Amino acid sequence: MALFLETSTVLLRRIKDIRPLTAKRHRVKGKWATTLPKHPPTRLALQHFDATYSAQLGDLWPSVRVALLSERKYGALLNNFCHSPDLEELQAQGSAPLRLHQAGLWPLAAVNKAPQGETIWSEFWSIMPDKFGLLSYYLMDAASVLPSLALDVQANHTVLDLCAAPGGKALALLQTQSARFLCLNDSSVSRTSRLKRVLHSYAPKELLTDDKLRITSVDGTMWGEIERNSFDRVLVDVPCTTDRHSLMEDDNNMFSRSRVGERRSLPRLQAELLLAGIIAACPGGEVLYSTCTLCPSQNLGVVERAVQLAEENHGIRLQVVSLRPLVRMFQNTFHFAPDLHLGEMVVPHLAANFGPIYMCKIRRLA
Amino acid sequence: MNGSHLPSWCLSCRLLCSASDQTASVSSQSSLRLSPVLSLHSLSDMGFTESQAGQLFDSVSRLKGASAAKHVLSTLTVLFVLGLNPTSVQKLIDKCPELCMVKETQLQQRIQHLRKLGLVEGSLQRTVVHYPKILTVPVKSVKNVVQFLREKCQFTTQQVTEILRDSPAVVLEDLDQLEYKFQYVYFRMGIKQAEMVKCRLFRFTMEDVRCRHVFLERRGLYQTPDKKGQTTIINPKLDSILNVDQHTFIVDVAQASAEEYDVFQKLLAREWKEEELEHGSIEADSDEEEDDEGEEPDGKSGYKKKKKR
Ligand SMILES: C[S@@+](CC[C@H](N)C(=O)[O-])C[C@H]1O[C@@H](n2cnc3c(N)ncnc32)[C@H](O)[C@@H]1O
Numbered sequence: 001m002a003l004f005l006e007t008s009t010v011l012l013r014r015i016k017d018i019r020p021l022t023a024k025r026h027r028v029k030g031k032w033a034t035t036l037p038k039h040p041p042t043r044l045a046l047q048h049f050d051a052t053y054s055a056q057l058g059d060l061w062p063s064v065r066v067a068l069l070s071e072r073k074y075g076a077l078l079n080n081f082c083h084s085p086d087l088e089e090l091q092a093q094g095s096a097p098l099r100l101h102q103a104g105l106w107p108l109a110a111v112n113k114a115p116q117g118e119t120i121w122s123e124f125w126s127i128m129p130d131k132f133g134l135l136s137y138y139l140m141d142a143a144s145v146l147p148s149l150a151l152d153v154q155a156n157h158t159v160l161d162l163c164a165a166p167g168g169k170a171l172a173l174l175q176t177q178s179a180r181f182l183c184l185n186d187s188s189v190s191r192t193s194r195l196k197r198v199l200h201s202y203a204p205k206e207l208l209t210d211d212k213l214r215i216t217s218v219d220g221t222m223w224g225e226i227e228r229n230s231f232d233r234v235l236v237d238v239p240c241t242t243d244r245h246s247l248m249e250d251d252n253n254m255f256s257r258s259r260v261g262e263r264r265s266l267p268r269l270q271a272e273l274l275l276a277g278i279i280a281a282c283p284g285g286e287v288l289y290s291t292c293t294l295c296p297s298q299n300l301g302v303v304e305r306a307v308q309l310a311e312e313n314h315g316i317r318l319q320v321v322s323l324r325p326l327v328r329m330f331q332n333t334f335h336f337a338p339d340l341h342l343g344e345m346v347v348p349h350l351a352a353n354f355g356p357i358y359m360c361k362i363r364r365l366a
Numbered sequence: 367m368n369g370s371h372l373p374s375w376c377l378s379c380r381l382l383c384s385a386s387d388q389t390a391s392v393s394s395q396s397s398l399r400l401s402p403v404l405s406l407h408s409l410s411d412m413g414f415t416e417s418q419a420g421q422l423f424d425s426v427s428r429l430k431g432a433s434a435a436k437h438v439l440s441t442l443t444v445l446f447v448l449g450l451n452p453t454s455v456q457k458l459i460d461k462c463p464e465l466c467m468v469k470e471t472q473l474q475q476r477i478q479h480l481r482k483l484g485l486v487e488g489s490l491q492r493t494v495v496h497y498p499k500i501l502t503v504p505v506k507s508v509k510n511v512v513q514f515l516r517e518k519c520q521f522t523t524q525q526v527t528e529i530l531r532d533s534p535a536v537v538l539e540d541l542d543q544l545e546y547k548f549q550y551v552y553f554r555m556g557i558k559q560a561e562m563v564k565c566r567l568f569r570f571t572m573e574d575v576r577c578r579h580v581f582l583e584r585r586g587l588y589q590t591p592d593k594k595g596q597t598t599i600i601n602p603k604l605d606s607i608l609n610v611d612q613h614t615f616i617v618d619v620a621q622a623s624a625e626e627y628d629v630f631q632k633l634l635a636r637e638w639k640e641e642e643l644e645h646g647s648i649e650a651d652s653d654e655e656e657d658d659e660g661e662e663p664d665g666k667s668g669y670k671k672k673k674k675r
Contacts (some may be wrong), residue, residue, distance in 0.1 A: 061586070063626060065585055070633050070637075071637065350633070
């Protein structure tokens with residue numbers, strides 16, 4: 001086990017936890033000593049990112065890298081439907097959580113700005129339900145609300161969330177109560193049932209009735225065969241390499257050897273999902289594409305491809321909608337990547353350890 | 367005795383006077399603690415100036431316990447025999463008055479032992495002046511540390527001598543901590559003994575070493591060498607990581623901002639506290655579902671988990 005052959009016979013590595021970056025899963029369970037694979041997926045992911053992101057982000061990459069490999073920050077999405085003293089308590093404890101304004105006006109922009117390291121979120125995980133059984137807040141990467149905000153749902157809109165589970169962004173959409181009809185889909189049956197659980201834990205029954213909400217579990221790429229030209233807003237929050245997860249957890253990791261094929265075909269799947277979303281939108285409707293990876297081929301690459309396919313194969317013309325106003329609103333809270341020629345991206349930074357989140361908004365012209 | 371008005375001096379002066387029976391009104395309680403033979407006279411005979419003598423009394427009177435300073439005179443003698451001058455001796459006692467509690471024979475044994483360990487004249491004196499506490503440590507404890515450095519860490523005799531000379535505080539460190547530090551630098555950072563000695567590794571706390579190293583590592587600027595000792599990048603030298611002030615480290619070595627390092631230090635401290643708590647506890651798998659975005663645990667499952675316990 002010792003590193004240096006010439007002395008390895010005598011120098012016994014006694015202290016166990018002198019390990020290099022090890023996936024959290026392993027650290028917690030302490031089973032790394034015997035079963036740590038030679039090339040754990042987390043390590044492969046890091047190698048991959050080092051190669052691609054250092055070229056893409058240049059001097060920014062070391063800062064992003066250390067943030068990705070360190071404890072992330074959470075945001076608490078406060079539940080407007082919950083009547084619980086927890087909320088005040090949470091605010092009293094020095095965190096300024098994100099509350100979406102009821103009227104559909106956008107947020108009282110207040111993500112936790114306290115210096116990193118002061119709030120231990122795990123202490124909040126034991127939140128108690130109020131007397132109606134609703135929980136007071138949903139913990140998520142604060143930057144994950146941006147796609148819901150960017151979607152800019154207006155009163156009476158019909159909204160489709162094509163890949164909705166486990167439901168963070170759908171919950172954020174629901175908070176504003178502006179959508180007339182919400183259609184939530186996720187191809188994974190188990191994750192769809194989790195989505196349902198989340199909704200029932202956070203939203204009152206009146207909002208979850210059939211005339212307001214539909215939850216389905218179909219392959220999103222086939223959506224065009226169900227419903228075309230019908231939604232005012234479509235959120236396409238696709239499966240991706242989920243960079244943070246890939247770096248920190250060996251379980252269910254896209255970079256494990258057995259999933260190479262799946263990982264390589266992600267951009268194609270993502271483009272198909274986005275295309276399906278575009279087709280599902282009505283003319284004049286808007287589609288928001290989002291991922292939680294920094295990878296250009298899963299981000300702008302996908303948008304370019306889907307736009308091209310929509311025009312060539314379906315005669316749909318599209319226009320990119322600028323997200324600059326949103327970026328300006330949040331530039332003190334999140335670190336945005338500079339000079340992206342298509343879409344916007346929140347990049348992790350130690351002082352604001354949120355993201356990554358990529359977003360691009362397109363409007364269907366015809 | 368012209369009027370030096372330092373209060374400490376006045377007090378000591380009076381103590382001295384009372385010992386030599388002039389002013390009976392002064393409480394003689396403190397003076398009783400001092401050896402009867404220790405007088406201003408004897409101190410100036412030894413070569414101390416009046417103010418040095420006063421400061422000496424001050425230092426010694428900080429010691430608690432009735433017979434605390436029993437060996438003060440023999441200690442001073444031993445230090446003089448070692449070749450130190452009154453100025454150094456006074457400073458040294460000020461730094462470490464506990465030396466006055468050590469028996470003469472023990473002191474001599476300890477000094478002898480340090481000589482045997484290779485601290486030659488000159489180094490020996492510098493080490494003692496710089497870190498007088500080393501003479502409060504029993505020979506046996508020093509032997510243990512030395513044996514540990516030789517056997518567990520494979521430092522050569524010569525290297526051990528250098529460690530004692532440059533970082534004498536190792537003799538008081540917990541051996542487990544010491545082993546952790548050594549192994550961390552050896553295995554994680556891939557650094558050989560000679561370089562550790564050259565960079566005076568043992569002068570730095572584990573927290574400092576780890577924090578700077580992990581910061582570099584997570585920024586992609588430091589790699590653990592593979593079995594052949596190779597890395598795909600050129601690691602910065604241990605010397606340039608440790609022996610520079612924080613600003614230089616952040617800006618020149620890590621190429622980061624002070625804000626980032628500040629946050630990082632806090633985060634890492636917390637990470638390690640958490641790990642220490644978890645250390646060794648092997649928990650059963652919780653029934654987590656697969657989770658793409660890592661947004662678990664949401665409020666609900668957290669609540670359930672709590673309730674189960
Ligand atoms: C990034 S997650 C969505 C997270 C969710 N929007 C939220 O905010 O909680 C991607 C989801 O896409 C789903 N998915 C994967 N392939 C799909 C497909 N072909 N059609 C629909 N959903 C799919 C996965 O099951 C996964 O739940």
